Amino acid sequence: MTSIAKPPVRHPGLERNELGLTRRDYEGAMSTLCAGCGHDSVTAALVQACFELSVVPHRVAKLSGIGCSSKTTAYFLKQAHGFNAVHGRMPAVATGVSAANRQLQIVGISGDGDSLSIGLGQLSHAIRRNVSMLYVLENNGVYGLTKGQFSASADVGSKAKRGESNRQKPIDPVLLALTLGATFVARSFSGDKAQLVPILKAGMKHRGFALIDVISPCVTFNDHEGSTKSYLSTRERMQEVAPVDFIPLTHEIRAAYDPGAALTVPMHDGSLVRFRKLAEDYDPTDRDRAYAHVKEHQSRGEVVTGLLYLEDDAEDMHALNRTVSAPLYDQPYESLCPGAAALEELMREFE
Amino acid sequence: MTSIAKPPVRHPGLERNELGLTRRDYEGAMSTLCAGCGHDSVTAALVQACFELSVVPHRVAKLSGIGCSSKTTAYFLKQAHGFNAVHGRMPAVATGVSAANRQLQIVGISGDGDSLSIGLGQLSHAIRRNVSMLYVLENNGVYGLTKGQFSASADVGSKAKRGESNRQKPIDPVLLALTLGATFVARSFSGDKAQLVPILKAGMKHRGFALIDVISPCVTFNDHEGSTKSYLSTRERMQEVAPVDFIPLTHEIRAAYDPGAALTVPMHDGSLVRFRKLAEDYDPTDRDRAYAHVKEHQSRGEVVTGLLYLEDDAEDMHALNRTVSAPLYDQPYESLCPGAAALEELMREFE
Amino acid sequence: MRGPRIDRLFPESASPDPSGNGRVHADDGSRVNDFAFKVGTVNGTGSASANSLLLQSIFRMGIPVSGKNVFPSNIQGLPTWYEIRVNGAGYTARTPDFDLVVAMNPATYARDVAEVRSGGWLLYDSSWPLDAALHRDDVIFIGVPLGKMCIEAFAGSRERTLMKNIAYAGALAALLGIDLQVIGDRIRAEFAKKPKLIDSNFTALHLGYDYAREHYACPLPIRLEPMDATRGHVLLDGNTAAALGCVYAGATVGAWYPITPATSLMDAFIRFCGRYRVDPETGERRYCIVQAEDELAAAGVVIGAGWAGARAFTPTAGPGISLMGEFIGLAYYTEIPAVFFDVQRTGPSTGMPTRTQQGDLMSIAYASHGDTKHVALFPCDPAECFHMAVQAFDLAERFQTPVFVVSDLDIGMNDWMVPKLEWDDSYRPNRGEVVTAEQLEAMQRFSRYLDVDGDGVAARSLPGVHPNGAYFTRGSGHDMHAAYTEDADAYTEVVDRLVRKLETAARAVPAPELRLREGAEAGIIALGGTHRAVLEAVDRLAAEGIPLDYLRIRGFPFDAPVADFLRRHERTFVVEQNRDGQLRALLMLETGIGGDRLLSIRDYGGVPLSARRVMDGVHAELAEVAA
């Protein structure tokens, strides 16, 4: 089936959001990914999340590395600047973008190869700096674009299409992020839009680095029987810690007093993240418990999903750096240049 | 004080080991590090460990990256090949050395800058491959050789010599290694030779990747008041999980039946690691408990030391690859080349 | 220093043909065994197997043929083309002139129609009416209801899509006169393990074949006739050949990070090792492959393995070369053997990963900061990929330095007609100067970087062999004894020797291949995958009365014959596939010749070079010179 024949991301009707925009206004170029690729569902969820949040399209900067997953950035928000950087190096570029213009909403898209192999160092240090951005890791356990080699997230025993099975331990981005001090850590599934959309919304509103590991099956190279990253095996093994709702600032009052909610976490901008119910004594604000919980279920072959850890009051890169609130890229030159007199004075120290 | 005036690594007498070698035979070039640098104590411990293990000097390959710490490789085992690779890239080089000659005893030395910043990706993937080698991370919280910038292991609030204090969360190599599935994880202190030496010995005998994070103060740039990596603060905050003994194969029988020991773990070659006593219900064979234990004490500002996790029956890189036991570098050519007839036959498939 | 020699790898069938074009005109005025056609489809729909079925069948009819795959950088759903050139005279370079086009992809229909040469043929799927706007009076449209027929004949959309490809192959068989028997054998061989697929393939084949015969005069005036020009040859891609070279050279450590178009090299190496290097009883492997986390690590693994004495290599493409820069400099300065395959793709940056180019020449020659120079080999076809892979390991160990085998996407991933690969069992690896335990035992002091015989090469010791061999390897300043130094003279002594070493290496790399022409005044120089196009152009130009002496460079650094050639010719055309004339730049730098004597012919759009492009370039330059 050719991409030409493929319709753009599907969506119901032409409903309008607070900005009077329709979902179509949040779409991008036509996908050139394989029909059925999990990544296209993530794209759809991103479109939905941006639409519901009434994001101003051109205030977003979309960045990615290289890979099928990294192509996602081209398939949503056509009115936003996009940047396909080099393989595995998007975190550094995003850090620079944030440094130059902290008012941009930064959305980073990556893959498991892009993030956990060549890009592991950069991802880890972007987490450490707590750069304010949404980081979506479209995780399919393989290098799709180079035709199906195992990636570092492939589980032990997972079978490749050609039959051989992976024997190296996987790198779990969720456990890694928790260990490195990430302030927003979630795992979801491209096949579960209901769960994914609110998490994406919360992630975009988070101040700091929001990592969302999205299991996003590769139908061409890793969706067969024996693969642990297939649609089937993911559905079977998923264990959600809690369904969450994201309640934007504007709706705050109404939502704040929801008796039914198990836990409601306020975000720095006044909006709320509400955990409708929680798995047995789970606490998404306790890093170590979250870590232990994920490991425990992993040992049972289960995949814990949901918004696993949230710490919204930590300092992000700019808070740590004490950067002025106005974007650096358009500070008036006069406020940056000390001028001739200052230089004259400074020179005395070198006479 | 010039290095010329500085005596080589100190050691008592001229006692001889099973190979009839003295400690001096395990020494290397004279150190050019600052007087009092923690790294020189690590060197002394390495000399001691190799001496006690009766390591055959020239069967060892010493590798490191770049940094004051990475210079350590030059200061012990002058009869062994040494390799100062490029900054942060020693793990890959060591992986290649192991691939070519699995019979070499590989000792890798690195620093916190070398391992946790520029080298984080390579360290992580060497761990994942479980390359059989001892990996000593001489951790001083700064970049010594470039004159004292904070490294990624600097604790929040730790003060630099110039006064400013670090605000970014540290990357803890121990927690990282546990998360990435490392099979031998320890933390020690350059100032505690009694603890360090047996751990180094066990690490050298470990089949797989043995990470030892050694807090090794930088007297010139990070040993002042307010630094959390100073001699003083480390001594104050150290909490040992258990004193360990390494009992080589040869002594096995005598040692095996030690009633006093809290736990005795056999290594693949028959030698034993004995934990003399253990901190409250600590189990060095339980990865998740080890992780939790370290975190818990960290929250109290304590630094857990000792051999924290040991898994000696995991497959190392060569087991995973099913490599022949004889070193690849000197396989007889005949056993590698299929020959003219095979090519003739193969060509038919392309006719 | 040896003089240039005529290389034996090139099919005799392609040796200059007087007519200059090798066309065979049959009595009926039709063009036999000399035409080109291409198929436009959508990737991921299974057309690849149909296309190679066509290519191989023609080859088995004994007719020189080549196939060029022009594919997109995605996995499924985008336009892709396959070009086949048939040439009885043995000219198998790409040609941009298509006598027939099969237009299977509505998305590229207009473009495909436009690409048919005037008077040529267009084969299309007539299941649905044809857009009148796209009609051309000067082209003969051949409609075959491929889709309809397959829908009737097969169940399931996947099978229908797949079989449509076999159906157009059947139609082409009828139109071009491909031996049905030969195709049949190929199909049977192909699906030996899946018999039921054989039937559906045959059904599809005949759908197209029969329909074409019933509705059109078959064969067309462009047609095939069996020959005997492919005997002793094979259809082989360069990455497979290079991988075989690594196996035969005795390489045991392969490190890589997947990247198009180099990936299939390691795929093949893994396949061959599985076949030839696994102990049948124990299942133990006489090789170790490390899929590294990135190219920096891959280079590090290769360097570590080379230092420890194994033959190690890594296949990569341009981006990998850039990332390996620091490590390449380390290997150069510490003098560690390492073999790098650069299967070039179109740059700069990510560029066009599925298009070809020769854009990494400069990056490789002087890779890494500081003063460096590296050995490089330039295979012109898959056969040379095999032989040069073996040479690369010998050179790397003899000169203890990085060696680059510089291939490209066209050589690496397309099937080329080359002489059957042969092996001489008397070959033994040249490990270079490596001191043994015995020699070390006898030594007072081993000085790692001491050159005794003046060739610039110092003997090395391997770790684990003998205590006297121990030395410290460092990328920082070192003297001839491998001791750390910051002394100007001690430092200079070592880096000056490296210059001598590379001079020696220049005399050891494969000699350039020289083809002199009666009465030639000007020369022409090329390297790598452009060879067949240049060779064809040189023949045709000679036939036009423009004889040129042709020098094909096969190794770097250049040896004296290259400078001699340039000096002997007032003007020399330099043909290459990059924008900036990188080969021309290397010639200027290394021989000191002035740029005014080097006329540049460049083609860098990403498709394999054609003879026509070269001829146009020569004509244009000559016109300029004349004016």
Next chain:
Amino acid sequence: MRGPRIDRLFPESASPDPSGNGRVHADDGSRVNDFAFKVGTVNGTGSASANSLLLQSIFRMGIPVSGKNVFPSNIQGLPTWYEIRVNGAGYTARTPDFDLVVAMNPATYARDVAEVRSGGWLLYDSSWPLDAALHRDDVIFIGVPLGKMCIEAFAGSRERTLMKNIAYAGALAALLGIDLQVIGDRIRAEFAKKPKLIDSNFTALHLGYDYAREHYACPLPIRLEPMDATRGHVLLDGNTAAALGCVYAGATVGAWYPITPATSLMDAFIRFCGRYRVDPETGERRYCIVQAEDELAAAGVVIGAGWAGARAFTPTAGPGISLMGEFIGLAYYTEIPAVFFDVQRTGPSTGMPTRTQQGDLMSIAYASHGDTKHVALFPCDPAECFHMAVQAFDLAERFQTPVFVVSDLDIGMNDWMVPKLEWDDSYRPNRGEVVTAEQLEAMQRFSRYLDVDGDGVAARSLPGVHPNGAYFTRGSGHDMHAAYTEDADAYTEVVDRLVRKLETAARAVPAPELRLREGAEAGIIALGGTHRAVLEAVDRLAAEGIPLDYLRIRGFPFDAPVADFLRRHERTFVVEQNRDGQLRALLMLETGIGGDRLLSIRDYGGVPLSARRVMDGVHAELAEVAA
């Protein structure tokens, strides 16, 4: 295109002096204000402050002077030297001829004694008997019991070690005639905040000073006399000056990974930002510094920030340049402004991190795989580091491409006498073609890579400004509208424009500086930190009757004047500090000139170039030509 111009940055005091050597001979036959001495000590013992005390005091006496720090790549305990040259005529290039050596380090004692010129002086610590074996009859030994005196005068080993340095400074003050008043002022200024240190420093100073005067005839025949030749000048290092340039250019984002000798550039930038860019009330910072995890990341941060519209830069050295290769290619092809400072050190690989070289020229000019070319500026001293830093940001934004300021360890870390830096408050950054929200609002379609006026530059839009400005930036193949493409023509259109863009840039980079000489037949070319040595050599050669026209290159790509200069001279000497003649290579490549006309003079042992070395090179080459 502008013609070359005489650059005003060079101290007038150094304008050619007829005698060709600027020596001043006093009546008493002593050499005044024209000599060189060096101090050999151990690093980490505090000698640095004593040495700069000497340097600054001489400078404040109004005498042109320079100091070269020759230090080891470790932190403490290894030999280190500090060389000071005094020259009334203003020649401040390094000289290898030492009239006096202070030997404070037993480990290098022999070597230090050997380095005194015949008839010169050796100052040593006579606290302990001197090894007779090291005696030289042609050298005058001056013993001062520095150690003993300090042990008696001070308590605590640290203070004793430190004060020994001030003591030898005191002795030198007496021997060379340094104004005690001036030194005293320096000490008071230095320790204004630590008064008690002032006393001990004075004590130590007088220990040396008084002892020397009592035991030796002071001053020596090599001595100082106050002048007025440093007015309007400062003693400044290049990294500090470059950092100031970044501040004045309005750079707001600095990313880096520490590396010698570039570290002090970012240290200075951080210091100046703390001083000039922090809001006194809120403490908010008008800058953001990212200490990256490695050089790849540092480059990525700079590119991201440049893409988003900030002026961003990263300082690094050779190894960093190699690691940034892939990112540099991305910035070139996606056309993103980025400024890189390469403070060169001795390569290849890790090389000698504390030694200087000009070894990265080729690596920078064509950095990254595929066809690329980059803009580079070559400051010749700290003053130009300041001005060229500012120019670099303007060029990077005008041409939307990486710009390299190519400095070296000698310029970057040593104190040079340069004209006081001045600033013109009318300067405004040239942001290049950036479309505004208003312009975008009015546009039908914004095509990111469309060049309207033929200069090769296309207007860019910044993220967050206007929906019409949105486009997709990619390192993969793209057309003029920034759309993904694998089409040969669309791809070619863009990369060909990049060639035009760099041609325009060649005319915008700083023009070469030309110094013509009456009757000169041959030319001489150099760039960067070798300028003062070449200038001195050219003067002396002229005095010898060998006039040379001198062209100092200041920017890359080269503009027409460079080719003209080469064409106008039958022979041109190319002076540079690398092994392979990289500047010579660039000249050949970019101008097409033959190598036979470019005579190479190279010096690459890691120490700053001296005029003598240049003159020797010229003499040798001329002898060759003659023969």
